[in-house]
Amino acid sequence: MDVKTLCLAVLSKGQATGYEIKKAFEEGPFSHFQTASFGAIYPALARLTAEGMVTVTVQAQDGKPDKKIYELTAQGRNAFLATLDIQPAPNQIRSDLLFLLFFAEHLPPTRILTLIDARVAAYTAMISQMDDLNAQGNCDPGHQFVRGFGRSVYQAAADYLATHRDTLVAQVSEQHHEAAE
Amino acid sequence: MDVKTLCLAVLSKGQATGYEIKKAFEEGPFSHFQTASFGAIYPALARLTAEGMVTVTVQAQDGKPDKKIYELTAQGRNAFLATLDIQPAPNQIRSDLLFLLFFAEHLPPTRILTLIDARVAAYTAMISQMDDLNAQGNCDPGHQFVRGFGRSVYQAAADYLATHRDTLVAQVSEQHHEAAE
DNA sequence: GGTTGCATGTAAATGGTTACATGATTGT
DNA sequence: ACAATCATGTAACCATTTACATGCAACC
Numbered sequence: 001m002d003v004k005t006l007c008l009a010v011l012s013k014g015q016a017t018g019y020e021i022k023k024a025f026e027e028g029p030f031s032h033f034q035t036a037s038f039g040a041i042y043p044a045l046a047r048l049t050a051e052g053m054v055t056v057t058v059q060a061q062d063g064k065p066d067k068k069i070y071e072l073t074a075q076g077r078n079a080f081l082a083t084l085d086i087q088p089a090p091n092q093i094r095s096d097l098l099f100l101l102f103f104a105e106h107l108p109p110t111r112i113l114t115l116i117d118a119r120v121a122a123y124t125a126m127i128s129q130m131d132d133l134n135a136q137g138n139c140d141p142g143h144q145f146v147r148g149f150g151r152s153v154y155q156a157a158a159d160y161l162a163t164h165r166d167t168l169v170a171q172v173s174e175q176h177h178e179a180a181e
Numbered sequence: 182m183d184v185k186t187l188c189l190a191v192l193s194k195g196q197a198t199g200y201e202i203k204k205a206f207e208e209g210p211f212s213h214f215q216t217a218s219f220g221a222i223y224p225a226l227a228r229l230t231a232e233g234m235v236t237v238t239v240q241a242q243d244g245k246p247d248k249k250i251y252e253l254t255a256q257g258r259n260a261f262l263a264t265l266d267i268q269p270a271p272n273q274i275r276s277d278l279l280f281l282l283f284f285a286e287h288l289p290p291t292r293i294l295t296l297i298d299a300r301v302a303a304y305t306a307m308i309s310q311m312d313d314l315n316a317q318g319n320c321d322p323g324h325q326f327v328r329g330f331g332r333s334v335y336q337a338a339a340d341y342l343a344t345h346r347d348t349l350v351a352q353v354s355e356q357h358h359e360a361a362e
Numbered sequence: 363g364g365t366t367g368c369a370t371g372t373a374a375a376t377g378g379t380t381a382c383a384t385g386a387t388t389g390t
Numbered sequence: 391a392c393a394a395t396c397a398t399g400t401a402a403c404c405a406t407t408t409a410c411a412t413g414c415a416a417c418c
Contacts, residue, residue: 001277002405009280019369033279040406042371063414065370084287088277088296090303096182096269098214098330099190104323106265115269122271141352142285149279149341156337160330171322183377200397221378223399245386246398 003040004048006030008072008080011054015071018042029133029143032126032150045070053079101168105176109169116165123158127151184221185229187211189253189261192235196252199223210314210324213307213331226251234260282349286357290350297346304339308332 010021010030018041024030036044045068048054053076059067072080097119104112130147138144191197191205199222205211217225226249229235234257240248253261278300285293311328319325 001275001280009284012284017369018371019367029283033274033276035273035275037407038369038371039373039408046371061369064368065412067369081287084281084284086277086281088281088300091278092216092273092275093214094182094216094273095214096267097272098327099182100265100267100269101330102210102214102323102327103190103193103265104326105321106262119269140286141349141356142283145285145345145349146279146283148345149282149338152337152341153334156333157330160333164326164329168322168326175322198397199399200395218379219397219399220380220401227399242397243386245396246384248397 001034003036003044005080005083006034006036007041007044007048007070008053008076008083011070011072012077012080015069017067017069018045021045021070027129029138032130033146048076052076104168104172107172109173112169112172113165116161116168120158120161123154123161127154127158130154182215184217184225186261186264187215187217188222188225188229188251189234189257189264192251192253193258193261196250198248198250199226202226202251208310210319213311214327229257233257285349285353288353290354293350293353294346297342297349301339301342304335304342308335308339311335 006025007021010016010024013029016024018038021041022036022038025035045054049056049070052073054070054072057069057071059069061067097115100107100115101112107115130151134144134147187206188202191202191211194210197205199219202222203217203219206216226235230237230251233254235251235253238250238252240250242248278296281288281296282293288296311332315325315328
């Protein structure tokens with residue numbers, strides 16, 4: 001999933017500027033399962049334009065730079081639909097938190113608790129953010145399915161962290177105790 | 182979390198070769214939440230050696246290339262412990278499957294089912310793999326916590342997919358129906 | 363007066379994947 | 391015969407992040 005494909009995907013839902021595409025990954029429908037930065041989006045959009053996948057409409061603005069509204073061409077739409085034929089790679093998860101907790105024995109108990117509590121709060125916030133998106137009503141079955149999936153997984157993650165944090169700390173403390181003897 | 186840090190982390194659990202480090206990400210304790218390829222591991226190990234973070238013991242073998250057993254130095258151990266002070270970045274998730282299902286309306290119902298069923302099977306396999314690892318007994322609290330976390334999350338993911346797959350297909354079919362009218 | 367949001371873009375640096383190269387042994 | 395496991399390594403290529411550059415308006 002490169003940024004070019006991701007841009008096509010966002011544009012398949014309607015015209016957008018580079019700025020708006022970024023937002024789709026941050027707050028919008030694509031948030032939580034894909035990302036892209038400006039430094040990747042703008043060049044991607046330029047290449048897509050050169051390749052005839054999208055068209056640009058420049059809209060002058062005062063103060064701000066011209067707004068460039070991108071829109072899929074027929075060719076772009078086909079290219080996008082073609083990407084839907086890929087075999088999906090297994091989910092890629094990179095978790096710094098899990099990395100740290102894997103080495104919990106080297107962490108002070110207070111830090112363990114702080115780390116876990118912060119993450120639980122983050123999950124909770126993301127869940128309510130998703131609920132807000134859901135309430136704003138987008139009945140697209142795909143969107144709902146994906147959001148529901150995210151919700152379930154986040155909920156499970158938060159629950160696990162909340163219910164096992166004390167056990168972890170207790171075990172780590174105990175181990176330190178043993179080591180001290 | 183760059184590969185150099187990841188190598189230090191694996192070596193903190195004991196000496197290992199580049200090949201074994203790779204395995205730690207594939208089947209071993211680090212599987213599922215971090216990855217690294219040979220093309221990244223070997224150069225990383227070379228740099229770590231040059232920096233005095235690790236020492237190498239070459240062990241001749243017949244037929245195969247010499248085995249290079251790496252081991253942390255005191256400096257390497259300190260460097261590793263220092264990395265445990267980072268603020269963990271939020272989990273990064275990149276899901277091709279979710280990307281595809283987001284656009285379920287453009288997918289034939291049979292493909293949706295195949296995709297979902299394959300993923301459910303993959304989750305199930307990973308869960309039993311984790312259970313095997315757990316049965317092999319590593320009582321390290323950090324390891325157990327991380328594995329338990331993974332298990333819960335995978336289980337939730339599999340459950341969600343299994344219980345919502347038919348609804349998704351039904352909604353997509355219905356939509357196609359409406360569109361045809 | 364500082365931060366956030368809007369809005370685009372470039373360039374250097376980073377970091378990693380993929381493919382290649384080598385080669386014995388063991389299992390199917 | 392063919393694939394997989396063991397075992398290391400290089401190099402070309404790819405993509406992306408980060409930092410920089412610019413600048414107005416609105417809000418606190």
